[in-house]
Amino acid sequence: MRLGSVARAPLFLRVFLLMLICVGVVQLMNLALLIAVQSPAARLSTVGEVADALQRGADHTGAFDVKRTDTVQTFKWTPRAERLGLALATAMQVDPGRVEVHFPTPFLQRELVYNRAGIPAPVAPASADAARTAVLTGDFVASLRHPDGTWTVVRSGGFEPWRWFVLLWLILSAAAVAPFAWTLARRLTKPIATFAEAAERLGRDPRAAPIPLEGPMEIAEAASAFNRMQARLNRYVDDRATVVGAVAHDLRTPLMRLGLRLEGAPEDLRTACEGDIRDMEAMVSATLSYVRDTNTLLERRPLDLRSLAETVIDDLSDRGAAVSLAPGEPVVIVGNSAALKAMLANLVGNAVKYAAGGEVSIVADPDQVRVEVRDEGPGMPPEDIERAFEPFFRGERSRNRDTGGIGLGLPSARAVARAHGGDLTLKSREPRGLSAIVTLPL
CATH class of the missing domain: 3.30.565.10 (Histidine kinase-like ATPase, C-terminal domain)
Structure with missing residues (x-):
């Protein structure tokens, strides 16, 4: 009894439960991520490390992405970028006009616009050693212009480990939910495919076997309605074929009586009427054969x-x-x-x-x-x-x-x-x- 009730569970309830399971699995994965992952630490770099990479044109530590280019992108002015640019210039002992620093705006965050007139100019560090101890946090882009007009650009490089961990976790979450999504898709499309096959089979063979009454309650009711429609169509065709066959069969009796009554008619009239009667008998026989052939289960x-x-x-x-x-x-x-x-x-x-x-x-x-x-x-x-x-x-x-x-x-x-x-x-x-x-x- 219990198995039958589960098999007849409404399709709406099945879809709703599967969606709840999918949401629950995703939330459990998110909770596990919240507990398992460590809080990401801010990326810290000193001005001295960035200055060394700019002057050498290379970074052997792998912390930065360094390249040489002919032009650099122009960014909006910010107080923080100006201060750190001045510190970099002091650490490298070059003209501050040759140094550009930019901090990219995070995705989906609006870039702030500053009014330079209302902000006091920064003060250069007292010495190059003091400048080298300043700290840069987060992502940045630092550029140094050379006398020949080219630029060396240093970027804080690469995906941080915690980002890779979160990305892997998202992939695992999708893999965990995929079986439920696959099950839901199959349960939704299988009854539709069954009905499509049944409709195609009905078009080829009106007397094909009925659709099995199985699956969710809505599908079973639809299958039952389809089977009733198929039965009504077959009864309708059978009734019409039966009527036509009966009429064609019963016409033989009056045709035979007409033939007998023509025995005493004049020769020319009898010959003409007998030819018409033979034609009508042939049409009746052909009609019966047609009805029999088109109404027989093949x-x-x-x-x-x-x-x-x-x-x-x-x-x-x-x-x-x-x-x-x-x-x-x-x-x-x-x-x-x-x-x-x-x-x-x-x-x-x-x-x-x-x-x-x-x-x-x-x-x-x-x-x-x-x-x-x-x-x-x-x-x-x-x-x-x-x-x-x-x-x-x-x-x-x-x-x-x-x-x-x-x-x-x-x-x-x-x-x-x-x-x-x-x-x-x-x-x-x-x-x-x-x-x-x-x-x-x-």
């Missing part, structure tokens, strides 16, 4: 589509039809062998009937296979291309059943293609002919 398994097409082509070739299949590699898809074979026979049979032959090619892309049946017949007007898939529509206007058919072949073929998650389209060829293109998912 058993699917992996099959080689090229081998299936070769079977159809060989059968028509044995009857003397001029049909051919372009060579290529085997193409394995998941489908119903009988339905796909009937679809291919329908399309290739149309090419033989209306163009005395055709060519079939099968090309596999990374995610789908394309079957194209080409002929060089009279083709079809552009306005009839899409109407050709309407039940009982015939592009051949003579209404002769022997030349035009019933008008259910292409609708049935498209129904098979769409039942397998693909589609069937027609395209006119130049200068003449027609292409029937079937796309099926791999």
Whole structure:
């Protein structure tokens, strides 16, 4: 009971708890950082150390970054920089105008602007030895101009150890929270991916198995609603197919009675009416076959589509039809062998009937296979291309059943293609002919 209640816990509660866990882990890491890290000590340097680095143009202690440059950046005046610049000049016994000192403003801190007129001028140290004992704290940039116009620049260098420690701690904190974030992301996206797969499966096979009712309460309710929708759609289609099939089946009885009543009619009238009755019986039989084929649950398994097409082509070739299949590699898809074979026979049979032959090619892309049946017949007007898939529509206007058919072949073929998650389209060829293109998912 407890496991079931946990499995049905609302998604909102799960997300909320995971977020609380993430926040708690981060706060614990911050608390541990506060306890473990030592208070960072201010970086201290003497004026003498900086003066030696400026005069030598190098620093062997590694405390400073020293380089030679042609120009230096101009900074705003500050009393502290002026005092320490004067101390550096005194320690090196050079003109104060050749020395520049600057203290960078910390990140996100506003740089102060001083009014020099209101601040008294600094007093130089009594001697060079006294100047060398002055202390510089924090980050600074000191520059010495040489007689040739170039500058030696000394910067307080490098990341301090405590900064590296804090950076490492931040990385560890992110690594500690990452599993919870990964779990949260998977729990949020997995149900969505499941619904996307179910919607795709429903488009390919309306009678696919329902979605399992598992996961959080919201997901289980959504899955249940999706399953009810799928069941209603199937019932709706079944009801319509049943009605159409029943009407087509019941039409046979009045047609038979009409045939019996025509026995005593004049010869010419009886002959004409019997021809119409045969046409109506053929339409009824085709309708029943169409309803049965489109409403039957198709058993699917992996099959080689090229081998299936070769079977159809060989059968028509044995009857003397001029049909051919372009060579290529085997193409394995998941489908119903009988339905796909009937679809291919329908399309290739149309090419033989209306163009005395055709060519079939099968090309596999990374995610789908394309079957194209080409002929060089009279083709079809552009306005009839899409109407050709309407039940009982015939592009051949003579209404002769022997030349035009019933008008259910292409609708049935498209129904098979769409039942397998693909589609069937027609395209006119130049200068003449027609292409029937079937796309099926791999």
